[in-house]
Amino acid sequence: MSAADIQGLALAIVQAEIGKREGGIPIGSVLIGGGSEAIVYGSGHNLRMQNSSAILHAEMSALENAGRLSSGVYKQATMYTTLSMCTGAILLYGIPRVVIGENINFKGEEDLLRSRGVEVVVMDDEQCKALMQKFIRDHPNEWDEDIGGRGRGGEVKQS
Amino acid sequence: MSAADIQGLALAIVQAEIGKREGGIPIGSVLIGGGSEAIVYGSGHNLRMQNSSAILHAEMSALENAGRLSSGVYKQATMYTTLSMCTGAILLYGIPRVVIGENINFKGEEDLLRSRGVEVVVMDDEQCKALMQKFIRDHPNEWDEDIGGRGRGGEVKQS
Ligand SMILES: [Ca+2]
Ligand SMILES: [Ca+2]
Numbered sequence A, B: 001m002s003a004a005d006i007q008g009l010a011l012a013i014v015q016a017e018i019g020k021r022e023g024g025i026p027i028g029s030v031l032i033g034g035g036s037e038a039i040v041y042g043s044g045h046n047l048r049m050q051n052s053s054a055i056l057h058a059e060m061s062a063l064e065n066a067g068r069l070s071s072g073v074y075k076q077a078t079m080y081t082t083l084s085m086c087t088g089a090i091l092l093y094g095i096p097r098v099v100i101g102e103n104i105n106f107k108g109e110e111d112l113l114r115s116r117g118v119e120v121v122v123m124d125d126e127q128c129k130a131l132m133q134k135f136i137r138d139h140p141n142e143w144d145e146d147i148g149g150r151g152r153g154g155e156v157k158q159s
């Protein structure tokens, strides 16, 4: 965890707050380039409720807003996300580093990511936790839908 | 492989052909409900080139076009896809069955899916193979971009 990571996560939290103001699921993500100058390629937030979208998780929004990038760009980038849900996109593009705000409210595929050589940093950030806790309390159904039915202690294994 | 699977894959191929006519990457997918009557929840094709999209793989397009579904619906559905690229979405929603047209032109995360209990059927379909072979020959750069740089025999491990 570095000053750059704290800054990157702060940008992701800004996105989560935008989502919250829109009445959406408050999760935000930012894709930032590696190297000496931090280039913000794209940022976004979960759009399930705003756009009736089944796929626009925060990480996906950030990737989509970044547009088409050459494949080498992803290989040097870090994905900052307030909560981690979207492993597939990270593996597909070969993003080597993921910084996650917290993993108390949802534990994503961190073990899988690590087993594929992705560096995973969990910040355990209080602001991220508070944002999600309030949302889950106020909107349990929407949350359950967003995580594919894992919200109710059902039989579905986490994946 | 059943008559229903051949029909489901045929719908996915129709989507791939639409993508081809649009000048896009010719991969199509259809999400079909289980049970006695096959409900087509959504269908779609890869939109990288048409929409400059980094995330609208065929499976994602099909999921997005299906709109917001209750989480139980996914648990009984089958994803038909001419070529498999988008493991993350399948795992997240807990889709229990995937029918893949071919896996010669790209081998997706079939082992991972199987290790999570997903039934994976590979049809080894000649039409699917021919569609992709021609596209990859004619557009090697776009194909490389769509699969995160795996197209050139580079150092990137498949994920
Ligand atoms: Ca998200
Ligand atoms: Ca695709």
Ligand SMILES: [Zn+2]
Residues within 6 Å of the ligand: A055, A057, A060, A085, A086, A087, B088, B092
């Ligand atoms: Zn996702």
Ligand SMILES: [Zn+2]
Residues within 6 Å of the ligand: A088, A092, B055, B057, B060, B085, B086, B087
């Ligand atoms: Zn994908």
